[in-house]
Amino acid sequence: MIEIDEEYCKGCSICIDFCPLEVLEISDKINRKGYYPPVPTYEEKCIGCRFCELLCPEFSIMVINE
Amino acid sequence: MNNPDVQPLTDTLHIPQPEEELPHPMEEFLRTERLPHIWCSTCGIGTVITAFITGLQKSGLEREKVAVVSGIGCSGRAAGYLRLDSFHSTHGRAIPFATGLALGNPELKLVVISGDGDIIAIGGNHFIHAARRNINLSIICINNFNYAMTGGQAGPTTPIEANASTAPYGCYEFPFNLPHLAESSGAVYVARWTSLHIRRLTNSISEALLKPGFSFIEVISPCPTLYARRNRLGTGLDLMRFYHDNAKIKHGTDTRKLDIEYQDEIIVGKFLDKDKPTFLEKRDDFLKSKLGDKFVPYMGPKA
Incomplete structure (x- = not known):
């Protein structure tokens, strides 16, 4: 499961670009700071490698491995 | 008021309690009240902080035995965001402050997280002398090739040809080769990564934290607002893609060959890992051989 803190996000898209399985997508909703945060649209493809969590410079993604 | 026919609100209404949120794995080491x-x-410093926290958790060091010192600059803010004993020192003086802590309390593991402008430019002399003495410090130098906080001036790591606000036609000064500088000054552990090589950087940081002596890790990090914008390299994301395509991992390369050319191949890896007595070990051995039983070594404030 991928949890995203939308208010911390600065919309850099690093998580979207470097996800090896293309799980994330840019949201069409804007956050309070005016950035477009990611949404885990294809979450069923996620294998829990935590690469997005480690690469996120804003500490706003958390991957929970069940 | 205490009418027995009227049930208190809490019993009649089921108020759903929000599910308890799981803490972020880095939350334990972050001063979350200061975030975002x-x-x-797209700046790479946040990623380096993640790598540092993960490396610290991996190394198994107690948090009371670790202190972080940073200098001035964008990456100097790192000390303020980490929930550890930390100090944001004056410009260039992160290493002398950390040296004092390391000598005053030999049990502490000192980490200096700062930028190239702080550690190598104004603090260059402190850097080479701390490396020469092999003081028990881990240096994480976040290299973004310019002085980003003050407006993108050219610094000692700016590659030839790169544009900076004090080099409008491009920089023409020879830059420092940081791993070579660290090795020739006497460091025992030298590595270079980019902020994209997050897992290797994490491993390197946990190795460096457990290594007695002066360890040095250079982290190449994108600066989207000044370096990338002035050189028309796109955003930080484009620089991360550039690192993905152009960084070559070559462990054990001779550090003399690690110069960084402007927008050219970046050699990353672990270049040096050797054993050498630290400053305190050497001092104690030497004075013991000279003074014999008269010498009483300093064991820290608690002893």
Whole structure:
């Protein structure tokens, strides 16, 4: 499961670009700071490698491995 | 008021309690009340902080035995965001402050997280002398090739040809080769990574934290607002893609060959890992051999 803190996000898209399985997508909703945060649209493809969590410079993604 | 026919509200209404949120794995080591941080979107410093926290958790060191010192600059803010004993020192003086802590309390593991402008430019002399003495410090030098906080001036790591606000036609000074500088000054552990090589950087940081002596890790990090914008390299994301395509991992390369050319191949890896007595070990051995039983070594404030 991928949890995203939308208010911390600065919309850099690093998580979207470097996800090896293309799980994330840019949201069409804007956050309070005016950035477009990611949404885990294809979450069923996620294998829990935590690469997005480690690469996120804003500490706003958390991957929970069940 | 205490009418027995009227049931209290809490019993009749089921108020759903919000599910308890799981803490972020880095939350334990972050001063979350100060987040979101001031670093620009796509800046690599946040990623380096993640790598540091993960490396610290992996190394198994107690948090009371670790202290972080940073200097001035964008990456100098790192000390303020980490929930550890930390100090944001004056410009260039992160290493002398950390040296004092390391000598005053030999049990502490000192980490200096700062930028190239702080550690190598104004603090260059402190850097080479701390490395020469092999003081028990881990240096994480976040290299973004310019002085980003003050407006993108050319610094000692700016590659030839790169544009900076004090080099409008491109920089023409020879830059420092940081791993070579660290090795020739006497460091025992030298590595270079980019902020994209997050897992290797994490491993390197946990190795460096467990290594007695002066360890040095250079982290190449994108600066989207000044370096990338002035050189028309796109955003930080484009620089991360550039690192992905152009960084070559070559462990054990001779550090003399690690110069960075402007927008050219970046050689990353672990270049040096050797054993050498630290400053305190050497001092104690030497004075013991000279003074014999008269010498009483300093064991820290608690002893």
